[in-house]
């Protein structure tokens with residue numbers, strides 16, 4: 001498989017190249033040159049496979065020829081062996097129409113583990129082969145950070161610099177990052193929002209002074225390998241609900257548009273998906289873009305679902321590219337305009353392309369609380385605030401009651417105990433595998449929301465590429 005940049009001018013790369021590159025050198029995001037497609041018979045043949053075997057079937061077309069099937073199987077076996085549930089991403093039923101896809105059984109209790117446990121091993125595999133070293137720079141609104149740190153802590157060939165917005169992640173999320181004591185892990189709390197952190201990370205990829213000295217890569221969903229691994233659980237859920245003979249809808253709590261874009265990829269690969277519901281909180285740039293065509297970033301408002309407090313959604317660029325006729329030059333111009341003014345209007349082709357599969361539902365704080373309370377009272381399920389926004393989307397999207405709707409449960413409720421207790425009166429407890437999180441010492445550096453300060457911090461500590 002060959003990968004091309006959404007902005008049209010970076011070199012095309014193979015899977016190994018895009019995994020190690022993260023963001024394309026022209027500032028764009030890598031996408032496969034074409035979508036691999038399964039027939040209905042091939043999808044039917046996936047029924048009953050273990051999660052690892054399903055992952056191999058779904059991902060093999062993307063990784064060939066950089067990895068052999070056996071290498072991919074070995075990496076998946078080790079990655080998913082760390083999950084606390086045998087099914088890796090089990091599906092539970094709420095009621096006749098609604099289902100919950102539990103994506104929080106990994107080591108750090110959020111859906112990010114599904115991709116990052118694999119990505120950490122992919123990095124190690126390729127770096128070992130090339131005898132090289134990687135400098136990972138990432139931005140997190142809470143969950144990517146801990147999942148990425150868990151995946152690479154202590155690994156010899158990787159340094160990780162993780163930026164989070166100071167005071168805007170939950171205590172559990174922060175501690176899951178800052179209590180990991182390994183020489184290659186650097187936690188940075190910056191003044192500002194997740195968007196500010198993400199903008200600094202993206203700038204580093206096009207800063208010659210940094211890319212000339214360090215091999216910089218990404219653990220955010222700008223890295224194609226992240227999305228690829230997330231495609232698998234759409235297949236896993238849909239197959240259990242009757243795919244390919246029956247269509248399924250998914251409601252996805254959305255921030256950076258990575259998780260729901262993985263659903264779009266599954267649809268392009270032939271999985272029959274009725275609709276993808278883009279569920280947002282009040283930081284609703286995606287809701288506005290998908291309902292009116294207005295993609296303009298307001299200021300980020302902190303909410304009880306902090307991981308979705310995002311107003312510039314990286315992966316939306318991948319959708320705009322695919323729906324807008326895959327014209328890299330035109331998209332580069334459109335994105336340059338957005339970067340300058342923080343506003344843009346979708347073209348008709350982009351709007352129509354997106355409308356064919358996506359519906360968006362916005363939830364405010366009360367909607368979120370009601371959804372958590374409904375799940376607890378009617379189904380005995382304690383869900384986290386992000387999942388609640390997804391459930392609100394699922395219950396208010398107007399899809400025919402005969403179509404099953406799967407809400408993606410993106411985090412364990414114990415990551416947000418205060419918000420869950422306020423909504424349900426129940427205080428969720430951390431699973432024992434998380435250990436004594438609140439007794440451990442934290443290590444974190446505070447920096448201003450200033451690119452030069454962050455770049456110098458990284459440059460002074462990172463290992464140059466060989």
Ligand SMILES: Cc1ncc(COP(=O)(O)O)c(C=O)c1O
Pocket residue numbers: 110111142143144221253254255256257258259260307308386387410411
């Ligand atoms: C718990 C949780 N739910 C939902 C999201 C949104 O996912 P995405 O950014 O892939 O849209 C995030 C962060 O990204 C998250 O951490």
Ligand SMILES: N[C@@H](CCOP(=O)(O)O)C(=O)O
Pocket residue numbers: 139140141142143144145219220221222255256258307308314
């Ligand atoms: N919600 C995320 C934000 C980053 O998203 P990513 O999927 O692009 O890594 C987080 O928890 O950090």
